[in-house]
Amino acid sequence: MPGARAAGAGAGAGPPETGDALARVLGETGRPLWALEIAAFALGCARDRRAFETLVFLLNYRDPVRGGTAAHALVRLGDPRTARAAAALATNELRTAYALHPVRLLVALRAPESVPTLVAVLDRLLELPDPHWPVALACVEGLGRIGDPRARPVLARAAAQHRLRPAAEAALARTGG
Numbered sequence: 001m002p003g004a005r006a007a008g009a010g011a012g013a014g015p016p017e018t019g020d021a022l023a024r025v026l027g028e029t030g031r032p033l034w035a036l037e038i039a040a041f042a043l044g045c046a047r048d049r050r051a052f053e054t055l056v057f058l059l060n061y062r063d064p065v066r067g068g069t070a071a072h073a074l075v076r077l078g079d080p081r082t083a084r085a086a087a088a089l090a091t092n093e094l095r096t097a098y099a100l101h102p103v104r105l106l107v108a109l110r111a112p113e114s115v116p117t118l119v120a121v122l123d124r125l126l127e128l129p130d131p132h133w134p135v136a137l138a139c140v141e142g143l144g145r146i147g148d149p150r151a152r153p154v155l156a157r158a159a160a161q162h163r164l165r166p167a168a169e170a171a172l173a174r175t176g177g
Contacts, residue, residue, distance in 0.1 A: 037054075045077075107141075
Protein backbone atom coordinates (compact mmCIF):
# COMPACT_ATOMS: atom_id res chain seq x y z
CA MET A 1 0.00 0.00 0.00
CA PRO A 2 2.05 2.94 -1.19
CA GLY A 3 -0.38 5.46 0.26
CA ALA A 4 -0.26 3.86 3.68
CA ARG A 5 3.52 3.69 3.63
CA ALA A 6 3.75 7.34 2.64
CA ALA A 7 1.31 8.33 5.35
CA GLY A 8 3.23 6.23 7.87
CA ALA A 9 6.52 7.77 6.89
CA GLY A 10 5.28 11.28 7.57
CA ALA A 11 3.10 10.66 10.60
CA GLY A 12 5.93 10.61 13.11
CA ALA A 13 7.65 13.65 11.63
CA GLY A 14 4.54 15.78 11.20
CA PRO A 15 2.84 18.05 13.66
CA PRO A 16 0.90 16.48 16.55
CA GLU A 17 -2.35 17.55 14.88
CA THR A 18 -1.67 15.00 12.13
CA GLY A 19 -1.68 12.17 14.67
CA ASP A 20 -4.80 13.55 16.30
CA ALA A 21 -6.58 13.73 12.94
CA LEU A 22 -5.61 10.14 12.15
CA ALA A 23 -6.78 8.99 15.59
CA ARG A 24 -10.14 10.70 15.00
CA VAL A 25 -10.53 8.62 11.82
CA LEU A 26 -10.20 5.48 13.95
CA GLY A 27 -12.94 6.64 16.29
CA GLU A 28 -15.49 7.76 13.72
CA THR A 29 -18.29 5.45 12.68
CA GLY A 30 -19.04 4.84 9.04
CA ARG A 31 -15.47 5.17 7.81
CA PRO A 32 -14.52 2.71 5.05
CA LEU A 33 -12.12 -0.05 6.01
CA TRP A 34 -9.37 1.31 3.78
CA ALA A 35 -9.45 4.64 5.65
CA LEU A 36 -9.13 2.85 9.00
CA GLU A 37 -6.27 0.79 7.62
CA ILE A 38 -4.32 3.79 6.37
CA ALA A 39 -4.85 5.76 9.60
CA ALA A 40 -3.92 2.80 11.81
CA PHE A 41 -0.85 2.00 9.69
CA ALA A 42 0.36 5.60 9.84
CA LEU A 43 -0.20 5.85 13.59
CA GLY A 44 1.38 2.45 14.24
CA CYS A 45 4.47 3.31 12.25
CA ALA A 46 4.66 6.57 14.21
CA ARG A 47 4.55 4.49 17.45
CA ASP A 48 1.22 6.00 18.46
CA ARG A 49 -0.57 3.44 20.64
CA ARG A 50 -4.00 4.75 19.71
CA ALA A 51 -3.69 2.49 16.64
CA PHE A 52 -3.34 -0.74 18.63
CA GLU A 53 -6.95 -1.99 18.65
CA THR A 54 -7.51 -1.25 14.96
CA LEU A 55 -4.24 -2.91 14.00
CA VAL A 56 -5.16 -6.05 15.96
CA PHE A 57 -8.56 -6.07 14.24
CA LEU A 58 -6.80 -5.83 10.86
CA LEU A 59 -4.31 -8.54 11.86
CA ASN A 60 -7.28 -10.85 12.38
CA TYR A 61 -8.95 -9.81 9.11
CA ARG A 62 -9.46 -12.36 6.33
CA ASP A 63 -7.57 -10.35 3.72
CA PRO A 64 -3.91 -11.44 3.84
CA VAL A 65 -2.65 -8.06 2.61
CA ARG A 66 -4.41 -6.28 5.46
CA GLY A 67 -2.99 -8.81 7.92
CA GLY A 68 0.52 -8.26 6.61
CA THR A 69 0.17 -4.49 6.73
CA ALA A 70 -1.14 -4.66 10.29
CA ALA A 71 1.67 -7.00 11.38
CA HIS A 72 4.27 -4.61 9.96
CA ALA A 73 2.76 -1.65 11.80
CA LEU A 74 2.39 -3.63 15.04
CA VAL A 75 6.11 -4.44 15.03
CA ARG A 76 6.90 -0.75 14.54
CA LEU A 77 4.34 0.27 17.19
CA GLY A 78 6.19 -1.55 19.96
CA ASP A 79 3.14 -1.92 22.21
CA PRO A 80 3.70 -4.49 25.00
CA ARG A 81 0.19 -5.90 24.43
CA THR A 82 1.04 -7.00 20.89
CA ALA A 83 2.54 -10.42 21.68
CA ARG A 84 -0.41 -11.42 23.86
CA ALA A 85 -2.87 -10.36 21.15
CA ALA A 86 -0.92 -12.17 18.43
CA ALA A 87 -0.75 -15.30 20.59
CA ALA A 88 -4.52 -15.21 21.16
CA LEU A 89 -5.17 -14.88 17.42
CA ALA A 90 -2.66 -17.59 16.48
CA THR A 91 -4.14 -20.11 18.91
CA ASN A 92 -7.79 -19.47 18.03
CA GLU A 93 -8.81 -22.80 16.50
CA LEU A 94 -11.68 -21.20 14.61
CA ARG A 95 -9.30 -18.78 12.85
CA THR A 96 -6.43 -21.14 11.97
CA ALA A 97 -6.65 -20.33 8.28
CA TYR A 98 -5.96 -16.66 9.13
CA ALA A 99 -3.16 -17.31 11.64
CA LEU A 100 -0.26 -16.82 9.24
CA HIS A 101 0.37 -13.16 10.08
CA PRO A 102 -0.06 -13.55 13.84
CA VAL A 103 2.45 -16.43 13.70
CA ARG A 104 4.93 -14.35 11.72
CA LEU A 105 4.38 -11.43 14.08
CA LEU A 106 5.23 -13.63 17.07
CA VAL A 107 8.47 -14.64 15.37
CA ALA A 108 9.36 -11.00 14.69
CA LEU A 109 8.59 -9.99 18.28
CA ARG A 110 10.53 -12.83 19.93
CA ALA A 111 8.46 -12.19 23.03
CA PRO A 112 8.18 -14.63 25.95
CA GLU A 113 4.86 -15.81 24.45
CA SER A 114 6.39 -16.58 21.06
CA VAL A 115 7.92 -20.03 21.48
CA PRO A 116 5.16 -21.57 23.64
CA THR A 117 2.52 -20.27 21.26
CA LEU A 118 4.30 -21.43 18.10
CA VAL A 119 4.90 -24.86 19.65
CA ALA A 120 1.23 -25.15 20.66
CA VAL A 121 -0.04 -24.06 17.24
CA LEU A 122 2.30 -26.40 15.37
CA ASP A 123 1.51 -29.27 17.72
CA ARG A 124 -2.23 -28.79 17.15
CA LEU A 125 -1.79 -28.48 13.39
CA LEU A 126 0.22 -31.69 13.20
CA GLU A 127 -2.76 -33.53 14.68
CA LEU A 128 -5.08 -32.42 11.88
CA PRO A 129 -5.59 -34.38 8.65
CA ASP A 130 -5.05 -31.13 6.70
CA PRO A 131 -2.77 -29.03 8.89
CA HIS A 132 -3.02 -25.67 7.07
CA TRP A 133 0.40 -26.10 5.52
CA PRO A 134 1.31 -22.39 5.18
CA VAL A 135 0.65 -21.78 8.89
CA ALA A 136 2.47 -24.97 9.91
CA LEU A 137 5.44 -24.01 7.73
CA ALA A 138 5.50 -20.50 9.22
CA CYS A 139 5.60 -22.06 12.71
CA VAL A 140 8.47 -24.38 11.74
CA GLU A 141 10.48 -21.63 10.07
CA GLY A 142 9.78 -19.24 12.94
CA LEU A 143 10.85 -21.72 15.57
CA GLY A 144 14.02 -22.27 13.58
CA ARG A 145 14.71 -18.53 13.43
CA ILE A 146 14.19 -18.19 17.16
CA GLY A 147 16.34 -21.29 17.82
CA ASP A 148 14.84 -22.20 21.19
CA PRO A 149 15.58 -25.81 22.27
CA ARG A 150 12.06 -26.15 23.74
CA ALA A 151 10.83 -26.51 20.16
CA ARG A 152 12.82 -29.68 19.41
CA PRO A 153 10.08 -32.25 20.14
CA VAL A 154 7.47 -30.61 17.91
CA LEU A 155 10.04 -29.89 15.21
CA ALA A 156 11.02 -33.57 15.22
CA ARG A 157 7.36 -34.45 14.67
CA ALA A 158 7.14 -31.86 11.89
CA ALA A 159 10.18 -33.42 10.20
CA ALA A 160 8.10 -36.57 9.69
CA GLN A 161 5.77 -34.60 7.40
CA HIS A 162 6.95 -34.60 3.79
CA ARG A 163 5.92 -30.98 3.19
CA LEU A 164 7.62 -29.72 6.34
CA ARG A 165 10.72 -31.95 6.39
CA PRO A 166 13.35 -29.61 4.86
CA ALA A 167 12.30 -26.64 6.98
CA ALA A 168 11.92 -28.76 10.12
CA GLU A 169 15.36 -30.32 9.70
CA ALA A 170 16.89 -26.88 9.23
CA ALA A 171 15.01 -25.59 12.29
CA LEU A 172 16.16 -28.57 14.35
CA ALA A 173 19.76 -27.81 13.39
CA ARG A 174 19.33 -24.20 14.59
CA THR A 175 17.92 -25.38 17.92
CA GLY A 176 20.88 -27.67 18.51
CA GLY A 177 18.87 -30.83 17.80
